[in-house]
Amino acid sequence: MAKIPWNGFTIREGNLEDLDTILTHRRNMFVDIGYRDDLVLDVVDSNARPFFRERIADGRYRAWLVETQGGEVVAGGGIMIFDHVASPRDPHTQRAHIVNVYTEPTYRRRGFARKLMEIMVQWCKDQGFGSVTLYASKDGRPLYETMGFKPTNEMRLMLREGAEAR
Numbered sequence: 001m002a003k004i005p006w007n008g009f010t011i012r013e014g015n016l017e018d019l020d021t022i023l024t025h026r027r028n029m030f031v032d033i034g035y036r037d038d039l040v041l042d043v044v045d046s047n048a049r050p051f052f053r054e055r056i057a058d059g060r061y062r063a064w065l066v067e068t069q070g071g072e073v074v075a076g077g078g079i080m081i082f083d084h085v086a087s088p089r090d091p092h093t094q095r096a097h098i099v100n101v102y103t104e105p106t107y108r109r110r111g112f113a114r115k116l117m118e119i120m121v122q123w124c125k126d127q128g129f130g131s132v133t134l135y136a137s138k139d140g141r142p143l144y145e146t147m148g149f150k151p152t153n154e155m156r157l158m159l160r161e162g163a164e165a166r
Helices: 015-033 038-058 111-124 141-146
Strands: 004-006 010-011 061-067 075-083 092-101 130-135
Touching: 004 015, 004 092, 010 111, 015 038, 015 061, 015 075, 015 111, 061 111, 075 111, 092 111, 111 141
Parallel strands: 092 130
Antiparallel strands: 004 010, 010 061, 061 075, 075 092
16 A cells, blocks of 8 residues: 555555554553553563564554654554454455554544544455454544444453453
Protein backbone atom coordinates (compact mmCIF):
# COMPACT_ATOMS: atom_id res chain seq x y z
CA MET A 1 0.00 0.00 0.00
CA ALA A 2 1.32 3.39 -0.92
CA LYS A 3 1.47 6.29 1.46
CA ILE A 4 -1.84 8.14 1.67
CA PRO A 5 -1.74 11.91 2.16
CA TRP A 6 -4.55 12.99 4.48
CA ASN A 7 -5.22 16.41 6.05
CA GLY A 8 -1.53 17.35 6.15
CA PHE A 9 -0.51 13.94 7.52
CA THR A 10 0.54 10.69 5.89
CA ILE A 11 -1.01 7.29 6.50
CA ARG A 12 1.20 4.31 5.72
CA GLU A 13 1.44 0.63 6.45
CA GLY A 14 3.61 -0.33 9.38
CA ASN A 15 6.57 -2.69 9.30
CA LEU A 16 9.07 -4.31 11.66
CA GLU A 17 10.84 -0.98 12.14
CA ASP A 18 7.63 0.29 13.77
CA LEU A 19 7.49 -2.46 16.40
CA ASP A 20 8.51 -0.18 19.30
CA THR A 21 5.89 2.40 18.32
CA ILE A 22 3.18 -0.26 17.98
CA LEU A 23 4.03 -1.65 21.43
CA THR A 24 4.14 1.84 22.98
CA HIS A 25 0.72 2.66 21.53
CA ARG A 26 -0.61 -0.69 22.78
CA ARG A 27 0.65 -0.05 26.31
CA ASN A 28 -0.71 3.50 26.34
CA MET A 29 -4.06 2.18 25.11
CA PHE A 30 -4.22 -0.20 28.09
CA VAL A 31 -3.31 2.62 30.48
CA ASP A 32 -6.05 4.81 28.98
CA ILE A 33 -8.68 2.13 29.61
CA GLY A 34 -7.66 1.67 33.22
CA TYR A 35 -4.79 -0.79 33.53
CA ARG A 36 -2.26 0.84 35.84
CA ASP A 37 -0.09 -2.02 37.17
CA ASP A 38 3.34 -1.40 35.60
CA LEU A 39 4.57 -4.87 36.50
CA VAL A 40 1.67 -6.49 34.63
CA LEU A 41 2.09 -4.10 31.70
CA ASP A 42 5.82 -4.93 31.57
CA VAL A 43 4.97 -8.64 31.27
CA VAL A 44 2.38 -7.86 28.59
CA ASP A 45 4.98 -5.83 26.66
CA SER A 46 7.58 -8.58 27.00
CA ASN A 47 5.17 -11.24 25.74
CA ALA A 48 3.73 -9.03 23.00
CA ARG A 49 7.08 -8.14 21.43
CA PRO A 50 7.90 -11.56 19.92
CA PHE A 51 4.20 -12.12 19.12
CA PHE A 52 3.95 -8.95 17.01
CA ARG A 53 7.47 -9.31 15.57
CA GLU A 54 6.60 -12.75 14.18
CA ARG A 55 3.19 -11.69 12.89
CA ILE A 56 4.38 -8.48 11.26
CA ALA A 57 7.10 -10.47 9.52
CA ASP A 58 4.75 -13.14 8.18
CA GLY A 59 1.78 -10.86 7.43
CA ARG A 60 -0.58 -12.10 10.13
CA TYR A 61 -0.50 -8.60 11.65
CA ARG A 62 -1.04 -5.57 9.44
CA ALA A 63 -0.52 -2.09 10.88
CA TRP A 64 -1.40 1.38 9.61
CA LEU A 65 0.19 4.50 11.08
CA VAL A 66 -0.48 8.22 10.82
CA GLU A 67 2.64 10.40 10.60
CA THR A 68 3.24 14.12 10.78
CA GLN A 69 5.23 15.78 8.01
CA GLY A 70 8.23 15.41 10.32
CA GLY A 71 7.79 11.64 10.56
CA GLU A 72 6.32 11.49 14.09
CA VAL A 73 3.75 8.69 14.42
CA VAL A 74 0.66 10.13 16.13
CA ALA A 75 -1.91 7.35 15.65
CA GLY A 76 -2.14 3.77 14.58
CA GLY A 77 -4.15 0.60 14.42
CA GLY A 78 -3.80 -2.92 13.18
CA ILE A 79 -5.46 -6.12 12.10
CA MET A 80 -4.63 -9.58 13.35
CA ILE A 81 -5.35 -12.40 10.94
CA PHE A 82 -5.96 -15.74 12.59
CA ASP A 83 -7.05 -19.22 11.63
CA HIS A 84 -10.63 -20.03 12.45
CA VAL A 85 -12.90 -22.94 11.73
CA ALA A 86 -15.43 -22.40 8.93
CA SER A 87 -19.06 -21.86 9.89
CA PRO A 88 -22.35 -21.33 8.05
CA ARG A 89 -22.05 -17.60 8.72
CA ASP A 90 -18.56 -17.43 7.19
CA PRO A 91 -17.11 -20.43 5.35
CA HIS A 92 -13.58 -18.98 5.21
CA THR A 93 -10.88 -20.34 7.50
CA GLN A 94 -9.36 -17.02 8.51
CA ARG A 95 -10.75 -14.14 10.55
CA ALA A 96 -9.74 -10.50 10.92
CA HIS A 97 -9.64 -8.75 14.28
CA ILE A 98 -8.84 -5.04 14.70
CA VAL A 99 -6.53 -4.16 17.60
CA ASN A 100 -4.29 -1.39 18.88
CA VAL A 101 -6.35 1.58 17.69
CA TYR A 102 -4.64 4.47 19.44
CA THR A 103 -4.16 8.21 18.98
CA GLU A 104 -1.67 10.31 20.93
CA PRO A 105 -3.61 12.55 23.37
CA THR A 106 -2.65 15.86 21.73
CA TYR A 107 -3.93 14.60 18.36
CA ARG A 108 -7.32 13.25 19.47
CA ARG A 109 -10.68 14.44 18.13
CA ARG A 110 -9.27 15.08 14.65
CA GLY A 111 -10.63 12.00 12.90
CA PHE A 112 -7.48 9.86 12.95
CA ALA A 113 -9.14 6.79 14.51
CA ARG A 114 -12.08 7.01 12.10
CA LYS A 115 -9.80 7.31 9.07
CA LEU A 116 -7.66 4.38 10.24
CA MET A 117 -10.80 2.32 10.84
CA GLU A 118 -12.10 3.13 7.35
CA ILE A 119 -8.79 2.03 5.83
CA MET A 120 -8.68 -1.18 7.87
CA VAL A 121 -12.31 -2.10 7.18
CA GLN A 122 -11.78 -1.49 3.46
CA TRP A 123 -8.65 -3.64 3.54
CA CYS A 124 -10.68 -6.45 5.13
CA LYS A 125 -13.34 -6.12 2.43
CA ASP A 126 -10.66 -6.14 -0.28
CA GLN A 127 -9.22 -9.35 1.19
CA GLY A 128 -12.61 -11.03 1.06
CA PHE A 129 -13.25 -11.34 4.80
CA GLY A 130 -16.90 -11.89 5.70
CA SER A 131 -16.64 -9.86 8.89
CA VAL A 132 -14.18 -8.09 11.15
CA THR A 133 -14.28 -7.94 14.95
CA LEU A 134 -12.78 -5.78 17.66
CA TYR A 135 -12.99 -5.21 21.39
CA ALA A 136 -14.28 -1.73 22.10
CA SER A 137 -13.27 0.47 25.00
CA LYS A 138 -15.94 2.71 26.50
CA ASP A 139 -14.42 5.69 24.68
CA GLY A 140 -14.11 3.86 21.36
CA ARG A 141 -17.56 2.30 21.30
CA PRO A 142 -19.42 5.37 19.88
CA LEU A 143 -17.05 5.55 16.89
CA TYR A 144 -17.39 1.86 16.13
CA GLU A 145 -21.17 1.97 16.44
CA THR A 146 -21.38 4.86 13.93
CA MET A 147 -19.38 2.67 11.54
CA GLY A 148 -21.90 -0.18 11.83
CA PHE A 149 -20.19 -2.44 14.39
CA LYS A 150 -22.72 -4.37 16.51
CA PRO A 151 -22.36 -6.23 19.80
CA THR A 152 -22.24 -10.01 19.42
CA ASN A 153 -23.39 -12.88 21.58
CA GLU A 154 -19.88 -13.79 22.74
CA MET A 155 -19.72 -14.96 26.34
CA ARG A 156 -16.62 -15.24 28.48
CA LEU A 157 -15.66 -17.22 31.56
CA MET A 158 -12.67 -15.77 33.40
CA LEU A 159 -10.34 -18.57 34.53
CA ARG A 160 -7.99 -16.59 36.73
CA GLU A 161 -8.38 -13.67 39.09
CA GLY A 162 -7.39 -10.26 37.80
CA ALA A 163 -8.15 -11.17 34.20
CA GLU A 164 -11.56 -9.50 34.10
CA ALA A 165 -12.32 -7.58 30.93
CA ARG A 166 -12.47 -3.83 31.07
